[in-house]
Amino acid sequence: MTNDSLTPACDSLNILDCTQCPRLADFLQAVKAQYPDYHARPVSAFGDANPKLLIVGLAPGMHGANRTGRPFTGDYAGILLYQTLHKYGFATHHESVSADDGLQLTGCRITNAVKCLPPENKPVPQEIKQCNQYLSVELDQFVQQGGAAVLALGTVAHQAVLLSLRLKAKDYPFGHGQVHQLPPGNGVRLYDSYHCSRYNTQTKRLTAEMFEQVFANIVAELQS
Template sequence: MISVSPIPHTEPPRDCPLCPRLVALRHACQAEHPDWWNAPVAAFGDADAWLGIIGLAPGKHGANRTGRPFTGDYAGDLLFATLAKFGLSNDRYESDLGDGLALSGVVIINSVKCLPPQNKPTPQEINTCRRFLTAQIAALPRLRVFVALGRIAHDSFLRHWGHRLADHPFGHGAVHDLGEGRVLIDSYHCSRYNTNTGRLTAAMFEDVFARACKLRDERLA
């Protein structure tokens, strides 16, 4: 398997040593599932993207297995179906790197590149990995609208820009003007847990991307 990143020069190496706890889990997964990706998961999408989707981290049986963000688990089913509905992909998602999926105007970047235990990175791990988020946003100068999937993504993204979290409280559907023509929209994460409990519905998720497309039309016209 190879990286699918549109900006490969900004990615960490496959054997990134920066977070000891994540390295230990990576090695354990490599021993248990030697045919999985089991490495930092690269950004995925369009090098000319106007919309940046900021995720949390790879899921064990999703991106950590396949090597592509949100690929192979329920969160990807909902995310990629929603992107297709708004014309932001070629609608070829089949949970496999060989599906031919391509995004249009969109890039997906995780706040943490490696699988964390129990899907819960520590604050130190989030801070350590932010260097890659920063490099990737800088390498994609057309990005103007961002969607943060969950509070961790929201917080890490705001810290990247140097904004005070207290000035931009997280809330599903909240829109934050970051200045210089950039806007952040919050969404609950599209996890199976959130959808099964009714915290997030498909309609709520679609509303976030409808707002993103409206902002695109206003700011990139």
């Protein structure tokens, strides 16, 4: 398996040059002026080009993916994620420090519902909807390639996945540890977890044991 940061289909959409959300584009321009060394552009997906597991987060963090250019890399939110990916055999190392640290994912790819850093980490509904065109391409290709499990980190990611697949949120309610069989024909299951943010982990809303149980369920299903 290869580890391309962008699949060919997604690359054709020119994610890195997207400025379709004026508020986000203006904010990134201001961030780049303040932090010239930061990536400060839309953040592409990272991982295996032909994954069995697709992880969908919310959006890049200011000093994480927005700085490094790799999802969940360089900030607190990625600590638990990459430790868990390594433990369950999806990552070659237990931490992701920078985009050139040599880390590779196997059988897994990570993306976000919103590709750009939003002010206060809160994208507005129109931005989520606008950016959904990219997630739709990723999910379509994921299904076509035989992907089996989608893990949504938080409610926004969960709802973005459903929007991409043109499914109604009321039919697939979010809940930590929930597993949803998506419509017959694609063989994909949607797994839910609370987001591995600093707030959730420090308040124990999400513990390492809770997070690992979600991955244990995914791995068991992939191996069955």
